[in-house]
Amino acid sequence: MTAALSSAPGAGHAPAVRTDTPADDPSRAPGVGGPSLMAARPEPADLDPRRALRELARWRGAGQDAASFPYRAVLGHYRTVGKNAVGDELLTALRAIRPQGGAGPARLLADWLPQVVDGRHGDYAGYAGIPVYTSLAENGASTDHVITALLADIVETETATLAGAPAGRPRARAALRALIAAAGLAARYGTTSTPRAPDEDAALVRAGAEAARAARERVTADVLRAVELTLTPTTRSHDEQMFIRLIQIFEAVFAAVARAVAAATEAVGTGRIDLAQKLLDEATRHVTGTSGVFRVLTTMPKDAFAVIRANTDGRSAVQSRTYRAVERSCPTLHLALVRSGLPEAELAPAMAELDAAWGAMKRTHWGITMKVIGTVRGTGGTDGASYLREAAEVRLFPALG
Numbered sequence: 001m002t003a004a005l006s007s008a009p010g011a012g013h014a015p016a017v018r019t020d021t022p023a024d025d026p027s028r029a030p031g032v033g034g035p036s037l038m039a040a041r042p043e044p045a046d047l048d049p050r051r052a053l054r055e056l057a058r059w060r061g062a063g064q065d066a067a068s069f070p071y072r073a074v075l076g077h078y079r080t081v082g083k084n085a086v087g088d089e090l091l092t093a094l095r096a097i098r099p100q101g102g103a104g105p106a107r108l109l110a111d112w113l114p115q116v117v118d119g120r121h122g123d124y125a126g127y128a129g130i131p132v133y134t135s136l137a138e139n140g141a142s143t144d145h146v147i148t149a150l151l152a153d154i155v156e157t158e159t160a161t162l163a164g165a166p167a168g169r170p171r172a173r174a175a176l177r178a179l180i181a182a183a184g185l186a187a188r189y190g191t192t193s194t195p196r197a198p199d200e201d202a203a204l205v206r207a208g209a210e211a212a213r214a215a216r217e218r219v220t221a222d223v224l225r226a227v228e229l230t231l232t233p234t235t236r237s238h239d240e241q242m243f244i245r246l247i248q249i250f251e252a253v254f255a256a257v258a259r260a261v262a263a264a265t266e267a268v269g270t271g272r273i274d275l276a277q278k279l280l281d282e283a284t285r286h287v288t289g290t291s292g293v294f295r296v297l298t299t300m301p302k303d304a305f306a307v308i309r310a311n312t313d314g315r316s317a318v319q320s321r322t323y324r325a326v327e328r329s330c331p332t333l334h335l336a337l338v339r340s341g342l343p344e345a346e347l348a349p350a351m352a353e354l355d356a357a358w359g360a361m362k363r364t365h366w367g368i369t370m371k372v373i374g375t376v377r378g379t380g381g382t383d384g385a386s387y388l389r390e391a392a393e394v395r396l397f398p399a400l401g
């Protein structure tokens with residue numbers, strides 16, 4: 001069945017890429033391989049940009065206090081029609097906002113706006129709402145909290161569509177397992193796997209709701225708010241929501257590793273090899289933790305990803321600054337260690353472990369890429385799988401014996 005992305009009423013035009021899969025067809029059942037819940041069962045006021053436009057005009061008239069920005073109305077429309085189908089009128093109104101920056105709600109608005117004003121040709125940072133997470137980390141938010149809140153969101157999104165699309169069961173299970181591990185809820189469940197009777201959707205939905213609630217209780221309000229605001233898929237595909245959340249989880253990991261390596265380099269400079277070791281061990285823990293997250297990614301249907309890919313050209317993770325920062329800063333750490341005259345053998349095992357975990361992560365990503373898109377080119381303009389195969393060989397500490 002042909003599932004063309006038609007324009008929303010009042011959207012002005014239909015710029016989203018047409019596809020031939022049900023993934024963005026709102027008349028299909030929501031869930032894995034189909035449309036999102038908001039696209040399939042929209043609130044009428046969200047289909048139309050006029051409510052967002054009205055609320056924006058009122059907000060401007062009332063003094064543009066960032067704390068009362070109408071996020072809900074704007075996001076309601078974006079999520080219902082998909083970012084690539086948002087019309088020029090709303091885009092122009094959003095682009096006219098001149099955020100002040102600073103701190104608190106003003107900072108949040110300044111960080112958030114790029115992801116809704118970048119239109120169809122934005123970059124990776126705008127796709128994943130990176131500035132919001134960067135500020136969060138600068139303000140001291142815990143990486144574990146960010147990952148936990150993002151996984152809780154995936155669990156809720158996946159279990160919400162389970163009844164209509166049992167194909168979503170493996171993903172809901174994988175997400176629940178990853179959440180239990182990340183949130184440290186294994187003690188409550190007695191195991192890191194899903195609770196009993198996982199074949200029953202109802203049990204999975206109950207367990208998911210309970211774990212997501214327990215996980216959220218462990219997370220600070222600013223993290224929950226960031227997660228709430230940073231989902232702006234380009235299409236109406238259910239699977240794109242999971243894809244964006246996973247990117248945000250990996251970005252949190254890359255950023256944590258980059259910070260740890262920079263701090264370890266400083267620690268080495270002051271003779272604190274014990275501290276450097278602790279920092280690298282923590283970084284390795286974060287990278288190793290991505291294996292459960294990859295299991296969620298393996299549930300990406302090929303057809304759904306084709307829709308996402310067609311709508312996200314130029315928004316590749318090859319642009320990830322945090323990922324590059326990790327790959328760039330590790331040789332610098334090694335050099336600092338050699339120059340410090342400290343015994344290299346003391347830090348070498350921690351470095352080798354981080355290197356091995358990072359390499360395993362890259363190989364897993366390459367394997368999934370092969371399964372989902374084969375050997376076609378990437379959205380970042382590389383050769384795709386062959387580029388990734390070569391990149392997976394690059395070690396973090398090539399000079400390590």
Ligand code: HEM
Pocket residue numbers: 243246247248250251297300305316317318319320323365368369372373377378379380381382383384385387388391392
């Ligand atoms: C089905 C899912 C995915 C597919 C098919 C895929 C595919 C690709 C491809 C083809 C590239 C090569 C660069 C390009 O031309 O775009 C790439 C790079 C990359 N991807 Fe993915 N990707 C997927 C999911 C993810 C996720 C969830 C993340 C998390 C952030 C991610 C992170 C990266 C990074 C960091 C690079 C750069 C690698 C390097 O330069 O060494 N990918 N991906």
